[in-house]
Amino acid sequence: MNKTSIKRELNSAWYELGHQRYKTCAVCGKGPVSIHHIVPKSHQLTAYDPDNQLPLCTPHHQTDKILSAHGNPAVFRSWMKEWLPDKYEYLIENEHRTAHSLPLSWYQEKLEYLKEQLKCQTT
C-alpha cells in the first residue's frame, strides 16, 4: 500500500471512529454531527489522532456567524479555551508541530491503531 491510499484509508477510519464515538454537538448537544479536526487536517502528525476529534453540528461547525469552528475561528478558539480546556490545550500543544515527511510505517501504525479503536467501539 502506498502513502496516498493509506492516507485515504486513515481518513475514512478516523471519521468512522468519530461518528461511532459521538452523536451530539460539543457546543449545543444536538445532532447530527460532523467530526471537526481541532488541529487542521493538513497537519499530518495529528490528522489521524482520535484526540483531535470534536463533534459539531453544521451550524457550529460551518455556518453560525457567532460561534462556529470554521465560520468564526477566533471566537471558537476562545470558546474552547473556556469550555473545553483539554481540547484547547491539545490545540496549543500541537498546532505548530510539523513533519516534512513521515515514513510509510508511521502511517501503517496509525491505521492499525485506528482499526483497533474501531473494533473496541463495535464489540
Ligand SMILES: [Zn+2]
Ligand atoms: Zn451545535
